[in-house]
Amino acid sequence: MNCFSTNTLPMFVVLIFVTILQLMNFSSADSRQSFLSIDYYHKTCPQLEGIIQNKVSAMINKDYTMAPSLLRLHFHDCAVRGCDGSILLNHKGSERSAAASKTLRGLEAIQEIKAEVEKHCPKTVSCADILTAAARDATVGMGGPFWEVPFGRKDGRVSTAQEADRLVPMGRENITTLVQFYQARGLTLLDLVILSGAHTIGRSSCGSLQFRLYNFNGTRKPDPSIDVKYLNYLKRKCRWASELVDLDATTPRGFDAAYYTNLQKKMGLLYTDQALYTDPRTEPLVTAMATQPSLFFQQFSVSMVKLGNVQVLTGKREGEIRRNCNFVN
Numbered sequence: 001m002n003c004f005s006t007n008t009l010p011m012f013v014v015l016i017f018v019t020i021l022q023l024m025n026f027s028s029a030d031s032r033q034s035f036l037s038i039d040y041y042h043k044t045c046p047q048l049e050g051i052i053q054n055k056v057s058a059m060i061n062k063d064y065t066m067a068p069s070l071l072r073l074h075f076h077d078c079a080v081r082g083c084d085g086s087i088l089l090n091h092k093g094s095e096r097s098a099a100a101s102k103t104l105r106g107l108e109a110i111q112e113i114k115a116e117v118e119k120h121c122p123k124t125v126s127c128a129d130i131l132t133a134a135a136r137d138a139t140v141g142m143g144g145p146f147w148e149v150p151f152g153r154k155d156g157r158v159s160t161a162q163e164a165d166r167l168v169p170m171g172r173e174n175i176t177t178l179v180q181f182y183q184a185r186g187l188t189l190l191d192l193v194i195l196s197g198a199h200t201i202g203r204s205s206c207g208s209l210q211f212r213l214y215n216f217n218g219t220r221k222p223d224p225s226i227d228v229k230y231l232n233y234l235k236r237k238c239r240w241a242s243e244l245v246d247l248d249a250t251t252p253r254g255f256d257a258a259y260y261t262n263l264q265k266k267m268g269l270l271y272t273d274q275a276l277y278t279d280p281r282t283e284p285l286v287t288a289m290a291t292q293p294s295l296f297f298q299q300f301s302v303s304m305v306k307l308g309n310v311q312v313l314t315g316k317r318e319g320e321i322r323r324n325c326n327f328v329n
Contacts, residue, residue, distance in 0.1 A: 035314040036150035041129075045121035049149075052130060055113045056137040064253060067138040068202025069105035074135035075195070075307070076104060077128070078185070079168045082311020084156030084319060085128035090326040091159070098164035103205055110134060114325045127325035128153035132308045139304070142201050144255030147301035153312045154319025157328045171208045171270040175279040178272060185310045187303070193276055193285040194303040197296055199247040200259035204269055207241030209234070212271055225274045227266035234269075245269065257297075260290035 041048045059066045077087040080095055087095045088110060095101055110131050117125050133149045140146050169181060175192075182192045212223040213235055222231055230249065237245050246252035247269050248259050259273075263286050268274030276282045289296040313319035320329050 036152040036309065036312065038148045038150050040151035041121075041125060045117070045124050047120055048117060048125055049133060051116055051120065052113055052133045053137045055109075055116060056134050057141055059109055060138065060141040064142070065203065066106060066109060067142045068198070068247075070109065070131075070134050070138040071198050072202065073104055073106045073110070074131050075198075076101065076164070076168055077131060078307055078310045079181075080163050081156055081158065082185075082313070083128055083132060083153060083308050084311070084313050085126060085131060085153075085322065085325060086156040086159040087164075088127050088131070088325040089159040089328065093161050094159040095161060095164040096159075098161035098168075100164045100168040100170060101161075106134075111325045114322075118323065123321055123323060126153050126155045126319070126321050128155050128312070128319075130325075135308075136304065139198075139255060139300075142253070142255040145297040145301045147305055149308065150305065152314055154314060154316075155322045155325075155328075156313055156319050169272065171204070171272050172211070173272055175272075175275050175282060179281070187306060187310070189281060190285060190299065191303045191306060193282050193289065194296065194299045195307060196273065196276060197257070197259050197289065197300060199269070199273060200257070201252065201255055202247045203244040203252075204247055205241065206234075206238030206243040206245055209245075209270060210238055210241060213238060223271070223274075225266055225268075225278055230265075230267045247273070257289055257293035260286050260296070264290055 056066075056070065073087060074083070076095070077083055077085060080086060087101070087104070088107060090096060090107075096104065096107060110127065113130055113134060114125075114127055117130060129149075129151045132153065133151075136147060136149050167181075169178060173181075178192055179189060182188065187195075212226060213231065214220075214222065216223040226234070233249075234245065237243060248262060249267050249269070250262060251258045262268060263274060263277040266274065266277075268277065277286050289299075323329060
């Protein structure tokens with residue numbers, strides 16, 4: 001994989017490479033859906049997707065930043081013990097109390113949706129399924145692609161802050177570490193690049209990137225991979241660690257492929273963002289998505305289905321259907 005670089009490969013070769021990875025993705029995604037089904041709730045809760053869509057749409061209309069928050073919440077959930085709703089559990093020492101979770105939002109939003117679902121379909125729909133569908137509807141609400149969500153996940157009963165702090169990427173990892181993280185969950189290099197594209201919307205705290213601005217790797221200089229004008233902007237914006245800055249500096253309110261063109265301009269906000277363009281393993285994929293936005297939309301749908309299928313609990317003995325997303329039954 002290290003041999004791939006857009007400096008040496010013509011674009012048509014890069015696109016062939018992407019196509020091969022896509023075919024691998026479709027095959028992998030299909031094998032993981034064997035225990036989940038798009039029509040899982042068609043008889044037991046036919047109004048489910050309408051309820052979730054209406055709730056998420058109203059939330060985004062009130063506060064557009066809720067969309068990336070729901071996407072991030074879904075990723076954090078799937079990063080620890082798989083997509084089992086464990087991030088939603090609210091007890092001493094649970095994942096949501098971890099340092100990695102301190103800036104998460106949308107927890108109350110999922111509980112609000114769950115309460116509405118319970119009115120229509122009591123004891124039927126898992127919190128994990130609701131969170132997965134809400135992430136899809138949040139994407140659509142910001143102009144992103146639609147995809148069918150396979151359902152049938154059960155809610156986990158275990159949630160620990162220690163696991164969240166140990167497993168969830170925090171924006172300073174190198175590409176090799178991220179590849180290993182994704183591979184451990186059945187995801188590919190392509191999934192890494194595509195799911196990182198969710199940073200086309202949302203914000204990050206300045207505390208996550210200040211190390212890039214002043215003393216990168218102990219050099220007492222800024223990260224050389226940051227564009228000079230963008231660096232000056234970030235220094236003005238990030239005088240305090242608690243300040244928030246858009247992950248996409250050009251079109252922060254629209255779900256599009258600008259994230260990838262920003263990387264080409266050395267305007268990736270987080271270290272892990274810009275590293276996708278400086279690493280020869282991921283650079284060709286970044287370039288392909290920047291030049292083929294429709295390819296990004298198509299592949300984002302595939303990769304999100306794969307993410308939602310990570311280590312799911314499906315059997316009655318494996319998990320439960322929580323009545324309240326904050327607590328085990």
